[in-house]
Every structure is written in C-alpha cells, then in structure tokens.
Amino acid sequence: MRREAPQKLSDYGPLFFPAMMLIVFFVVPFATMIAVSFFQRQQGGFYVPAFQFANYERFLSLFFANVLGFSLMLAVTVAICCVLLAVPFTYLLTRMTRKVQIVWLVALLSVLSLSEVIIGFAWSTLFSRTAGITNLLVMAGIMSEAKALLPSFGAVLTGMVYQAFPYTVLVLYPALVRLDPTLTEAARTLGASPIKAFFTVVVPALRNTITATLIMVFIFALGSYLLPQLLGRPQHWTLSVLITDQAIYQSNMPFAAAMAVFLVLVTLGLVALTVLAGRKGEAA
C-alpha cells in the first residue's frame, strides 16, 4: 500500500465523489437551514431573508429548556437501556451456532423493516386497556383488572428501545464476533467465573465499541418524533416533536430551523465530551 502524502491534484481524485455527495446532500441543506434560522418570519406563512437572532432568543425560555432537557434525558435513557440489553444479548448470540445466529439476525432485520408508525400503533394496542397485555396478566391471575399502560413515559421508552434495539445489535455484532473467544476461556482458567469474565474481560475489551454504540443510539433516539406523540403525554414530547410542529403545522420555518441548529450543536457538544472522556480514560 502506498503511504506517502498526495503530491499532485489528481492524487485527490478518489476523494472527489464522496466530497460531492457530502456537499450536495449534507453541506448545502445544513447551510440552508442555518441561514433560514436567522431569517424573519412573515405572518402569511413564509419568511424573508434577514439576519436576526429573534428565533434563538425565543428559544431561550424555560419551556424550551425543559423540552431540550427531557429530549436529551430520553435519548440517553434509550441508549443506556439498549446497550444494557444488547451487549449480553449479542454476546450470547455470537456464542451460538451459525444457524441460530442467522435466524435471530433475520428476525432483527425484519423489525428494522417496520416503520415508526407501525411500531407506534402496535405498541399503543399492546398497552391499551381493551386489547393490551394487561388482559393476559388478568387471565393469568396476576392482575385483578385490565388497565391502560399509556400514555406514559414507560410506554414511550419501551417503544423507542424496541425500535433502536435491532440497530444496537447490528452495530455490536461485528465487534463481538471478532472478539477472540479464548479471551473468556483464558479468564476462566485464571480463576474468573463466567459472569466475572464477562465483566472483567469482554466489557472492557469492547469499551470503544460500547461507547460508539451508545453515541449512535443516542443520536438515533434524539430524532424520534412519532413515538413520543403516539405513546406519551405532551410532557413526554421531545424537541423533535416541537420542531415538526413549528415547521409543518405552525409554518414557522425560521424558528424550527433555529431549534434544529441548536439541537445539532448540543448533540455535537455531548458527543465530543464523550469522546474526550473516553480518550482520557484510555490514557489513564
């Protein structure tokens, strides 16, 4: 493999296509959004070019701060739940025979093919009083009478974890498959019980993968705007719901853009902090 730095302009050739794709599908739309976030809203439902901070000023209120805080908290909770469930699950999955692994992976992929709307309505049925899972508990004699489990925070969390879980497994799977199985065996011969071996060898050896997965699920969950509306109360609505509301129903593009820009900045900040913390932990 060639290792010297590119010399001529043509050496940068392979970069051209990805760079174009990034510019067309990421830089241009994002720049447009940043620009719009400074525009002035016109009462008729549109906006005129301007340079004002009014949209950002409006955002700096206790109400939006609460929504932002809740959105971040929800995304972090979803990410942690997903990783806590998916790491042991994927670890056990990789220890199974190839056939079993394929069946599970196909099942997970089929969950991915479900749209957020279908997931939302399916769970709202499952959590309902008339047709929900509480009826099964009543039949089993555990509960005395069926009740609705939604709208509630638990319902929102369940739906979002359900939606993000297949992604989490698929991101963890390659790293766990590559993990040398003799590492756990070595730990066992050195005196660690299987559970201790899992926590002292498998989890630390996968630290970077787990961090990356947490960040991915966090960002994935941050964008969710349908499930909180279908399964939660208004206080469980995320910033994404408010952005959609402003952009589509209130026709206030500049304000929606400002909120989106702010959300991106906060997210980037959090991710950067996580990466920095991870580096520091590695150096120590």
Added chain:
Amino acid sequence: MSGLALNNVTKEFGTFTAVNNVELTVPHGTFVCMLGPSGCGKTTLLRMIAGLDLPTGGAIRLDGEDITHVPTHKRNLGMVFQSLALFPHLTVGENIAYPLRIRGVPKEDQKKRVDELLSMIHLSGYADRPVAKLSGGQRQRVAIARALSISPKLFLLDEPLSALDAKLREAMQVELRQLQQKLGITTIVVTHDQREAMTMADTVVVMKGGEIRQAASPIEIYRRPADTFVADFIGSTNLLEAEADSTGGVTVLGQPVSGVSLGGGVRKATLSIRPEDVHLTAPGNGALSGTVTFVRDLGGTIETFVDIAGRQLVAVSTPRARPDVTVGQPVGVVLLPDVCVVLAK
C-alpha cells in the same frame, strides 16, 4: 496420590469420538508432552483437564480429588493458549496480576508478585507497557507469567510456541523446561512438534485417533516405539517387512538375514531401524544387498538412499564415517539386532 490421573476419559461429539478411553497418570512435578497429528484429540484432552470441555465418560483426578465436574475457575490452574489470549485492554503488569485481582489479593502483594514474575521472565520494568507493544517472544513470556502468577497446581500449555519463528522457538523450549524444573510444577504441553516434545518432556504421550499409542520417556519412545505409527511419527525411520519361517529363520524383504528374531510364534512383523543405525558395508556376508540410488551430502550429515527390492532405505552417517559409495554401486546393509525394533503387524 499426588498428581493428575485420567481414568477412562472419553469425549464424544455426536457420533465422533475425539478422545477414547484415555488412561494416564502424571506424577506431581513431571513435564508431559502430548504429541500427535492434528485431530488426534490432544487439544480436546487438554481442554478437558482444564475444564473447558466436559468429558462424556471417565474421571479426572487431581491430587486424589475428583475434579471431573469442578468448573474451570475453581480448579486453580494456569493455562497458556495457542493465541496467548493476553487481555488487550490491560498492561503487561495488569495481565499478570489478573488472576490475583480476581482472587482479591491485596494491591501491594499483587505488585510484589508481578515484579517477581517479571524478573523471572527477564522483563523487569515492562509492567506498565501495553501488551500490543511487545514482540512475539515477549508476549509469550507474559502469557506464561500470567498463568504462573498464582503458583497453580497444574500448568497447561496448548501449542504455546507455534507462533514463534524457529530460532526463538528452540530457545523458548529450553527456557520453558528450565523454568518448569526450577518451579517443580506439574506441566502438560500439547504440541505437534516432536523436537519440542523431545527437548522438554519427562514423558511423551503419543496420540492418534483419540487414543494413546504410547506414553514413555522421550528416549524410550525413540529407541523402543510401541508400533509403526509411533516409530514413524517420532523422528524418521526405515520400516521393513520381515517374515519368519517355522524354524525361526528370518527374511527381510525376501532376503534371509542372520541374528534377527521376531520372537516366538510371530510369523510376520515390521522392523523399524533408525537411519543413523543403518550400517553400509560391502555386499555379501549375510547383509541385505541393495543399490545406492542417491547421496544427499548436507555437510553435517550424509544421507545415503539404498534401494532394496524396490523399497527405499535411508542411512545417515557423519562426515567422519562417510560411506565409500557412489550412485549405482551395489552395497550391503547390516541389520544389527540390538538397534532393530520388532513391531507387530
């Protein structure tokens, strides 16, 4: 009894029998090499001793105690894997301290023991290095030190040196043997390298098809192989068909030879004779007669290929005792009775 005992140990994977009725006693403090071609069951046997696989039959005893169903982590052993399995997220020192940390040994005692082990493997001052920064030989030593850090009852090694280059491997064989003798620890090594087994072992266990073919000291295995497989697998040898008539007169490859006996009542057998024991003389005088087909002069040793009735035989000699032969020349081969091993058909 002090030491390790395997009684009728069997391991079946479905219909395939990987290890079949193995009986073996390893007295305390001995160094055993399990040797055999790949798929002979030696690694499976080692994994059962470690508790990583469970036998489907038989019992394993350590110092008189039945450990057949004791989980691996309660067996107090040290094992070195073929892949070494050093923990990539830990430093050299943390790797060696891992078994101590798991057992809740106080920090300062851990540090003392790690320093002790590092000086034993000639890597003092390497405690804080990441394992990824070490050379192959150094990683090998760290894996050995980690396995020995609790002074285990049993030291198991699965093809431990196979990843090293030839020179380093030879040096590590000597080092490992010296270390084992210094510590007096019961050690079992799985290998497919017969030179490695000859260098290190008190007892060599030759396996094939899940069964022990012979378990004896290296020199006995070499001098008195139990069957043609062992004779051929350990070192190189010439295998010659021999027949005895009713009066006890022996013919080898159709030619009568004197002084060799197949034992009472045996009509057909195979003779094993090591190339360095083959003596070439002038034709006649009761020797097998053949023709020289090739001479390979390697400087240190000279190999002479002799064709006897369509069978090829190799004689090895030193330059001092260089046989005075040329290709195409008829030659006599003397079979000395005391170096010929008679193997049952």
